[in-house]
Amino acid sequence: MVIAVDAVGGDYFPKVPVQGAVQATQENPDLEILLVGPQEMIQAELDSQDYDKERIHILHAPQIIGMDESPASAVKSKQQSSITLGLSAHKKGDCSAFVSAGNTGALLAASTFLLGKLEGVIRPTISATYPTLKGISLLTDAGANLELKPEMYLQFAKMSRILSREILGIENPTIGLLNVGEEPEKGLETHKEVYSILSSMKSFVGNIEGKDILQGKADIYLTDGFCGNVLLKYGESIPGILQHMLKKTMSEENVDAQTQKQIFGILSRALDAFNYEHVGGIPFLGVNGMSLVGHGGSSATAIKNMIFNAVQCVEHDINKKIVASLNENI
Template structure:
């Protein structure tokens, strides 16, 4: 029998909590046999929500937490003060081994701060990066770091590259993933001070497949599997990806609806267009793990609906089964000893 993976889920976090979070948890346990979910938050609200669904009652538990951390609060302070918030209670379940992973659509800052303060870093990890996968025209690529460590140092970026490689190879299944650093030109001498310092360090890593610089224009073309960058730059890439994608699709819809002829055209091409563009739908890919913690912490979009919550829960299974954290610890302590 396979080991059961237990995922604690923040029932109170995100724009669509608790309804879509509860629904996502139900979908996840219906989808996969080896998952247990612990919904953390206001017990009465969650139980009322769960009552609407048919599911295996043994596989969803509820743990009460009467407080909520909002997006407006200073993250570190909120984690220290709100001991009975859903985020803090759930992270303690991971810390104490009662859960293997934690998924939240709540405050990014609080999840990042709480992950480090409560769950703690793997021995040897200097900074844990937030690493979403983003769509490309022929697959997906991992972005490390997209927002956890602004003003990071070169040695941090090298660790992001190593952890990102392990994740892409073992969770996503890409053999010998190509690692590139975001730069403003393809040549080695290009870049800002941080990139110029990091480039030779990455070049010297024998345990990753470093292919050099990548310009932002080539990211959507899938020219690398792991994209390394400082968190401010990564956050700009992630958000511009989402914003420009949605703005362009809005424009296209306007175009298709602008004349009677084009409306008929839209009707005929709609399903084919939908099929091609579904690869660019961020909700397919679940949340972003915070790599390098003693346990798995996954942040999903604040706007997540049930589908993204389900996918975020499911991705915890492969991560845990593949023992990613053991591999990270072994890699970092072997290569930097």
């Protein structure tokens, strides 16, 4: 299987994407990688690595879409970018998937424009993994669509269930709607309408309040992209904030260096579930192809795991299962 990797996506390109790609081929002997980006830049990084020249190739893409560029204008003006050419290669069948830790908005816009939508999909979405006391849950929408129509929630629920079941291994994922109270009549008019629509799903467990998110009251939390992205970024900040608070408190209490090291080690293990490296990246759900996006600050390990996630998504044929699910009452 060939996976295309955006070699100039993320905060630490090309070193991190190239390292992640090399690691992926070292751990999966059946995998080939197509690194997309400026050829000289990629080759210079490859020359510093021990890599399999038969399984890692370069697709020259001279333009780079920056993390802070406007997605619409960047996709339109940079036709020779790594995102555009990588997705075009995927559409032509030169690779089975495209993965990037680059500009999320640009990747979504280009994926939707170049690959199109799956049959019956109103709009593509993106989920994010969210740690809870019961394991990993999905947060959908995590920022792709800031405002949602009620019927979109139902589609997002069905698509998220496929991802949760096929990739996270949750046999019968449950759905919860993020709201300001548990009762059906709580929230804005949109939430009340969505509650009524989702009630037809056997897997719907009702409204989920903020205090219940980390308790793991559902396997999938549904919300609009505005709230979802705020919640996602808040969750990502938790480990760093706790470490800062703990360091400050231990300093005030004159805790010795050896004990501090032991405590930080315990805290690090306890917060390991918040580490996005384990998942690496998540596919855009509803796109007629396989396009995955990772965190801008991804490490080589995160890139490697995003590549492996892409392989899983292709092998599990999740797009075919998503289309089938849209007409099912689950």
